[in-house]
Every structure is written in structure tokens, then in C-alpha cells.
Amino acid sequence: MLRDDDFAIEVTVFEEGVPPEYRLYAYRDGQPVPPGQVQAAVTVRRLDGEVNRFAFRPEQDYLRGNATLVEPHSFDVEVVALEGGRRHVWRFPSYEGRTTIGAEAARAAGIRIERVGPGVIDETVEVVGRVELDPGATAEVGARFPGRVVAVAAHVGDRVRRGQLLARIESSESLQTYSVYAPMTGVVAERRTNVGDVTGSDPLFVLADPGRTMAVFPIFPRDMERIRPGQPVQLGGLEGNRAHASIIRDFRPEADAMTGATQARVPLPNPDGFWRAGMSVRGRVTIARRQVPLAVRTEALQQFRDFTVVFAQVGNTYEVRMLELGARTPEWTEVLGGIRPGQPYAAEGSYVIKADIERSGASHDH
Structure with a gap:
């Protein structure tokens, strides 16, 4: 309710069944003034410098704004009203979803900034x-000639290098002893022999590269x-x-x-x-x-009222941007509307900003 002597303007945002719009109600000495007797204009200046101007026309018992009041409803407001030959002007802040965090504090909190831009969306x-x-990472090691195992130099779990001694075998034919070496570097996964065993065609060891x-x-x-x-x-x-x-x-x-x-x-x-x-x-x-024109980090998304948002950065100030979203992956989310290309936003640490806004109560009821 804006007052100037005996004249007052009630500024409301109406959005039941329609996109948000301004509706103004005029009063003189506490009594309603017919809307046809008042001319009004509202100007809002947003954080990023955008300016929106609204003209009004009489309708029923109020003055109705001529355009949608786009989210977020966070701006500096100027209201001008003409009635009975008098001009009334009010200026006031109306912020929501906005907070200021110094650069050093933002860095310490893990807030990292990126710009909204093209992205690649994967369907997964x-x-x-x-x-x-890997089947190619194992090797079965056997004896070249039948014979008796006279020494075993490796055990299950041992790490061995290529060319390392695994066992010694006394050949049944020549009675000469020969060595069995590791054909690859790896771990002894299985040992199927002991001293005194007689070898055949079965493997003595299974090696694996973990x-x-x-x-x-x-x-x-x-x-x-x-x-x-x-x-x-x-x-x-x-x-x-x-x-x-x-x-x-x-x-x-x-x-x-x-x-x-x-x-x-x-x-x-x-x-x-x-x-x-x-x-x-x-x-x-x-x-x-597929390539999309605009995308933000999925990690950046937060819930604010009934909206999915990111926090735009302007200087040391952060403010919600209500997004219209498309496809989403664990890394990137397609943006169909609600934020400008190139806008810096909190890609990491957005939960810190949300918590700061909630502590300050920087929201409004709808």
C-alpha cells in the first residue's frame, strides 16, 4: 500500500489462472476511487539492468497492467499515478531470491561461475x-615335458615378473631338470601343483594381470x-x-x-x-x-518455490532465474527459456546461495 497524503495505491500481483500481472487499486480518504479517474505507470529495473515498463487501463474496480510481470519478481520499482490533477511518485525495492556474497567468501564456499551457453546433451x-x-590377461602355465616336480617357487597371490622362475621339473625321459618360467607379468591366481607331483598336460599355474x-x-x-x-x-x-x-x-x-x-x-x-x-x-x-543452444550444469539446479532455478551472478550479487527446461543428463540440462545466453551463473556451490537466501527470507508468497 503506497500512500501520499489522502491518496493511496494498493499494488498487487495477480496470477490466479493467468500469467502474473499488475493490478492497482486506488483509494482517497480510505474510499475506493473509480479506476477511470486514475492514470498509472509502473517501471521495474532488474538486477542485470533490464527495464520493464507497464501501462494500465481501467477494468472493473482496478487498473490492469498491459503485460506479463516475468519472474523473478525481484527489482526496484517506480510507481507513478495521476489523479485529480495531482502527480504521485513512489520508489521502493522489491527483491526475492537475491543475496550478496563477497568474492572471497564465495571462493571459500566453493561457488564456481560459468556462463550459460551451448551444450551437448547425451541420451543414456x-x-x-x-x-x-580380461580374457587376454590370463595365462595357463604347464610343463614342457612330463616329469616330477622337484621345486615350486611361486604361491597363490604372489606377484611375478615375466621370466621369473615358477617351478623346476625333473624330466621322466632325460632325468634332467628344467625350469618353468612366467610367460607374463602378473599375479599367481591358481597353483595346481606341489613338490613330488608328476606333471601331465594339465596347467601347473594360472597367472593373471589384475x-x-x-x-x-x-x-x-x-x-x-x-x-x-x-x-x-x-x-x-x-x-x-x-x-x-x-x-x-x-x-x-x-x-x-x-x-x-x-x-x-x-x-x-x-x-x-x-x-x-x-x-x-x-x-x-x-x-x-545432440548439441543444444543453451545448457547449464545439472549440479547447478535448485528448487525455489515451485520453480527449478539457477542463480545468476551480477557482481557479488546472486539472484534466481526461473528456467524452462528440456532434456536432462547427470552433467548437463537443456534450457529452453528463463535466462540469457552468456549470463554468468553459479555452476557449483549453488546450494550455498540457496541456503543464504532462505536464511534471509528473501522470497515472497504467491
């Missing part, structure tokens, strides 16, 4: 599978037409932040007789030996990719 399918050793692992995913019939060799895959654990980029290498030739699923094989980088055969692994397969 999530799959869950298990870690296996750094060469694969993620194997069951691909069910509903996804078979969409998932193909060569498609990118983001790999990670069921929990935690570990992530690896890879591609689908191939499919096993046979399908599961019960489920009809085929097995997609994906190389899984394992330089630190974290992944072990049998562990569960999650994959996100990119099946389509």
Missing part, C-alpha cells in the same frame, strides 16, 4: 554388471537395438565417485537362455588395482548425442 542408458578379468579388467553388462532385449559396440560408456562403482571413460568393445556371441540378455564387454582401466573380479560396476551408455 544405465546398466549394472560385474568386473571380470590391471587388465573388463566390465561385463547384461543387455536385455528392450535395449538391444539401442546399444551397440563402439558407444561411449561412463563406468563407476555403485557407490563413491570413482569414474572411468571407456567404450563397448564387443558382445559375447551367446545370449542367456532364460532372460535373452547378451553380455556387453567394456574395457575397465584399473591402474591402481582397485577393481577386482566379481565386484559390481555401474555403466552409463551414451546412445545418442
Whole structure:
């Protein structure tokens, strides 16, 4: 309610069943003034410098604004009214979803700024599978000639280098002793012999390179037409932040007789030996990719009232921008409207800004 001596203007924003619009009610000495006796204009100046001007026309018992009051409803307002030969002017701030955080405090809070711009939106399918050793990462080591095992130099779990001694065998034919060496660098996964055994055609040791692992995913019939060799895959654990980029290498030739699923094989980088055969692994397969004109980081999105928003940055001030959204991925979300191209926004740490706004109560009821 804006007052000037005996004259007053009630400024309201009406949005029941219509886009938000200004409606003004005039009073003199506390009594309603017919809207046809008043001329009014409202000017709002937004944080980013945009200026919106509204003219009004009489309707029923109020003056109705001639345009939609676009969100956010956060601006400096000027109201001018002419009635009975007198001119009334009011100026006041009307802010919501706005807060100021100094640059040093923003850095300390983990707020990182990016600009709204083009992005790549991936259509993905999530799959869950298990870690296996790469078939090419194992070797079965046998005796060259039948004979008696006279020495064993490696045990299960031992790390061995290529060319390292594994066992010594006394040949049954020549009675000469010969050595069995590791054909690859890796870990002794199985030891199937002991001193005194007589060798035959069965392997004595199985070696494995734990750094060469694969993620194997069951691909069910509903996804078979969409998932193909060569498609990118983001790999990670069921929990935690570990992530690896890879591609689908191939499919096993046979399908599961019960489920009809085929097995997609994906190389899984394992330089630190974290992944072990049998562990569960999650994959996100990119099946389509498209460029969009505007996108923001999905991490930046927050809920504000009934809207999904990001926080635009102007200097040290942050303010909500209500977004119209398209496709969403874990990394990027397509923006169809609500923010200008090139606008700086809080790509990381947006939850800090939201919490600061909620503490200050910088919102309004609708």
C-alpha cells in the first residue's frame, strides 16, 4: 500500500489462472476511487539492468497492467499515478531470491561461475554388471615335458615378473631338470601343483594381470537395438565417485537362455588395482548425442518455490532465474527459456546461495 497524503495505491500481483500481472487499486480518504479517474505507470529495473515498463487501463474496480510481470519478481520499482490533477511518485525495492556474497567468501564456499551457453546433451542408458578379468590377461602355465616336480617357487597371490622362475621339473625321459618360467607379468591366481607331483598336460599355474579388467553388462532385449559396440560408456562403482571413460568393445556371441540378455564387454582401466573380479560396476551408455543452444550444469539446479532455478551472478550479487527446461543428463540440462545466453551463473556451490537466501527470507508468497 503506497500512500501520499489522502491518496493511496494498493499494488498487487495477480496470477490466479493467468500469467502474473499488475493490478492497482486506488483509494482517497480510505474510499475506493473509480479506476477511470486514475492514470498509472509502473517501471521495474532488474538486477542485470533490464527495464520493464507497464501501462494500465481501467477494468472493473482496478487498473490492469498491459503485460506479463516475468519472474523473478525481484527489482526496484517506480510507481507513478495521476489523479485529480495531482502527480504521485513512489520508489521502493522489491527483491526475492537475491543475496550478496563477497568474492572471497564465495571462493571459500566453493561457488564456481560459468556462463550459460551451448551444450551437448547425451541420451543414456544405465546398466549394472560385474568386473571380470580380461580374457587376454590370463595365462595357463604347464610343463614342457612330463616329469616330477622337484621345486615350486611361486604361491597363490604372489606377484611375478615375466621370466621369473615358477617351478623346476625333473624330466621322466632325460632325468634332467628344467625350469618353468612366467610367460607374463602378473599375479599367481591358481597353483595346481606341489613338490613330488608328476606333471601331465594339465596347467601347473594360472597367472593373471589384475590391471587388465573388463566390465561385463547384461543387455536385455528392450535395449538391444539401442546399444551397440563402439558407444561411449561412463563406468563407476555403485557407490563413491570413482569414474572411468571407456567404450563397448564387443558382445559375447551367446545370449542367456532364460532372460535373452547378451553380455556387453567394456574395457575397465584399473591402474591402481582397485577393481577386482566379481565386484559390481555401474555403466552409463551414451546412445545418442545432440548439441543444444543453451545448457547449464545439472549440479547447478535448485528448487525455489515451485520453480527449478539457477542463480545468476551480477557482481557479488546472486539472484534466481526461473528456467524452462528440456532434456536432462547427470552433467548437463537443456534450457529452453528463463535466462540469457552468456549470463554468468553459479555452476557449483549453488546450494550455498540457496541456503543464504532462505536464511534471509528473501522470497515472497504467491
